[in-house]
Amino acid sequence: MGKVAAALLLMLYCAGCAQRSTLPQAPACVPPSVPVREYLAYVKEEPLQPLVCEKGREVYRFGSYTFHFGNEAHAFRLDVGPDGRATITVRRTDFVERGTPPLVFDKSRMLTDGELVAFRKAFDASNYWALPTEPKTMPCLPDGMNLVEVVRDGRYHDRVRYCGRGEPSMDPVFAIVNTLDQSLEK
Numbered sequence: 001m002g003k004v005a006a007a008l009l010l011m012l013y014c015a016g017c018a019q020r021s022t023l024p025q026a027p028a029c030v031p032p033s034v035p036v037r038e039y040l041a042y043v044k045e046e047p048l049q050p051l052v053c054e055k056g057r058e059v060y061r062f063g064s065y066t067f068h069f070g071n072e073a074h075a076f077r078l079d080v081g082p083d084g085r086a087t088i089t090v091r092r093t094d095f096v097e098r099g100t101p102p103l104v105f106d107k108s109r110m111l112t113d114g115e116l117v118a119f120r121k122a123f124d125a126s127n128y129w130a131l132p133t134e135p136k137t138m139p140c141l142p143d144g145m146n147l148v149e150v151v152r153d154g155r156y157h158d159r160v161r162y163c164g165r166g167e168p169s170m171d172p173v174f175a176i177v178n179t180l181d182q183s184l185e186k
Contacts, residue, residue: 039065040147042073042101043091051151056082060123062177063147076181078111078119086111086119090184107184115180122172123150131159131170146174 040063051057058080065073073093080086092105111119128150146161148170161170 039063039073040075042093043075043103044106045075045077045091048149048151049156052154052156055154057151058153059149059151060119061147061149062174063149065145076177078180080116086116088180088184090181109184111180115176119173119176119180122176126169126173128159128170128173129155129157131157133158134160 043063045061045063048059048061051059060078062076063074075089075091077089077091078086079089087108087110089108090105091103093101094104128148148159148161150157159170
């Protein structure tokens with residue numbers, strides 16, 4: 001009776017394990033919630049974190065907010081579609097105080113294959129994924145901030161830069177972003 005009872009208990013335990021393993025679980029791809037910077041709402045930008053669950057999503061966003069020169073909020077977003085074609089969108093508003101100011105700039109255009117290759121090459125060389133979210137030291141008295149957010153290969157990461165400075169490895173990426181940004185001004 002002891003061996004039969006032990007075998008029966010083992011079968012019941014294993015059946016419970018199998019039943020528990022079929023219970024729905026939260027998707028592993030959802031990253032911890034990162035607070036959305038308030039200024040991104042001014043330029044009609046949504047959080048990027050939920051995009052992590054969309055297979056194949058590749059999105060880069062460079063946001064900035066300056067405390068002088070009119071308190072400008074600015075977002076540069078590069079979206080790569082499932083077909084490999086990339087679009088940049090630039091949105092800007094001036095004098096952010098209370099409420100939601102109107103956008104003073106909102107334009108998009110397709111990137112050439114060469115522009116996308118150059119951007120990805122600079123980005124991949126920047127060691128972005130290894131950078132901490134916040135810098136260890138403040139390089140100056142803050143007159144504003146940059147936020148770099150990326151969703152790629154099922155991952156999300158954000159990086160804050162103050163005074164337009166931070167990791168020198170990101171400088172080539174910012175140079176390309178500035179050139180692409182200015183291409184929309186024409």
